[in-house]
Amino acid sequence: MSDLGDLYQQVILDHNRNPRNFKRVDAANRRAEGHNPLCGDRIQLYVQLDGDAITDIGFQMPQGSGARSPSLGFADDEPSRANRSKTGGDV
Numbered sequence: 001m002s003d004l005g006d007l008y009q010q011v012i013l014d015h016n017r018n019p020r021n022f023k024r025v026d027a028a029n030r031r032a033e034g035h036n037p038l039c040g041d042r043i044q045l046y047v048q049l050d051g052d053a054i055t056d057i058g059f060q061m062p063q064g065s066g067a068r069s070p071s072l073g074f075a076d077d078e079p080s081r082a083n084r085s086k087t088g089g090d091v
Contacts, residue, residue: 023058 025046032045041061048056 021058022060024060025056025058027056028058 023046024044025048028046028048030047030049034043034045035041044060044062046056046058046060047054
């Protein structure tokens with residue numbers, strides 16, 4: 001895998017292990033929901049604005065959304081290997 005690919009893999013794994021802003025923002029004055037009908041994932045976004053400045057931001061993925069779940073049965077490097085086997089090369 002290229003250096004850039006290795007870096008990307010490390011960033012993805014780090015964000016999976018240590019999610020940033022994974023929270024509900026009760027004081028949010030902007031909210032949005034998204035749904036991916038292809039895989040069933042859902043996301044709820046929360047933003048608290050003060051004028052034009054973002055003062056807090058967060059997201060939640062309801063129970064059962066695959067993107068939230070680190071327990072998909074893969075070891076750390078398995079998703080990458082699974083993608084290579086489907087595409088015939090590095091992703």
